[in-house]
Amino acid sequence: MTSTRDILFTACELVGLRADDAELLHAHSNIVYLLPSAGVVARINGNDHAGLRAKASITITRWLADHNLPVTEPALDHAVDAAGSTVTFWIYYPQHRIDRPSPRHLGEILQHLHTLPAPPFPLPEYEPLVGLVSILATADITPKVLTAADRHWLSRQAEQLVTEYRTLPTVLGRGMVHGDAYAGNTLWTGNKVLLGDWDETSIAPRELDLANTVQARRFGIREEEIDAFLRAYAYDPRDQPLFDALVRMRDLHTLTSYIRRAQRGDARAHTELMTRIQSLQNPATPARWVSA
Known part of the structure; x- marks a missing residue:
């Protein structure tokens, strides 16, 4: 089984972000890492729903922010699939x-x-x-x-x-x-x-x-x-x-x-x-x- 750090490094390489200074913030249903040098949080979701929910969350939060709802916002407008997981990147x-x-x-x-x-x-x-x-x-x-x-x-x-x-x-x-x-x-x-x-x-x-x-x-x-x-x-x-x-x-x-x-x-x-x-x-x- 691919480790979450390996998934993180693969995803970060694909989007041009550093992962060597990554810090684990949360490990439960999702795995969350802080990328301090980028001021970004990476969320690793298991693909129980083929990653669709994680990907949809980017569109949802953009729309909610446009309607003045106070939401955490994505740092990138797309998700990355890596080793059977979906990774999204969010403002820290x-x-x-x-x-x-x-x-x-x-x-x-x-x-x-x-x-x-x-x-x-x-x-x-x-x-x-x-x-x-x-x-x-x-x-x-x-x-x-x-x-x-x-x-x-x-x-x-x-x-x-x-x-x-x-x-x-x-x-x-x-x-x-x-x-x-x-x-x-x-x-x-x-x-x-x-x-x-x-x-x-x-x-x-x-x-x-x-x-x-x-x-x-x-x-x-x-x-x-x-x-x-x-x-x-x-x-x-x-x-x-x-x-x-x-x-x-x-x-x-x-x-x-x-x-x-x-x-x-x-x-x-x-x-x-x-x-x-x-x-x-x-x-x-x-x-x-x-x-x-």
Whole structure:
């Protein structure tokens, strides 16, 4: 298997950027490197969708910026395919402030996003839990990663939530959504907050973009932060059946990358995976989730 650094060097050579001083910033579902000499961030995406989402994110963010939405912007107007991955290059925004952007800032951006006109390019329909359903259907999940009972339980939960997603009514309507909106995808540039990571942009009930922040109770977000987020968005969906399903769907969605990492032998990811599954199966004894 080609290493991510080899993929990075190949992609940078193709676009004329230095990679010898590259610094790893993030390694989870995507791999992110800083190229300090260029002031650029390189994002390496696995080609689960043939790289189409990563490539589309460039067009999407250019259009959003033209509509005055505060977004992270691409450094290059094209992506590079290298060794089965897709690499995109983005402007680097150094984070010098001690405080991080708050959920309130995210709520303001999402309220703006959801009032924009339909974009002049097609967007895919959001596919609920497609990654989890796919990985649960494969034969190569070892019992050390998931027991047969846990695998069966997760499959049934996913099937139920997908049905609810497709049948429960939306109050906010369907339209363009970020698809992975949470405060961790926001950055400062001066005193302005930008929203990044547009790979999951799609058409879905707009409530989807509000679910991640409420689901972040699992990670210790304070209720007053959730309240401030929803006030900034100017709508509170917490009494909606569809929204409840979306929050529970987010719970399951977060397991996908941990299953994959545990399959690769990541012990910390496996420990966190077990914590999450057990707290989902036993709601009376919830556990604090952490990013492993």
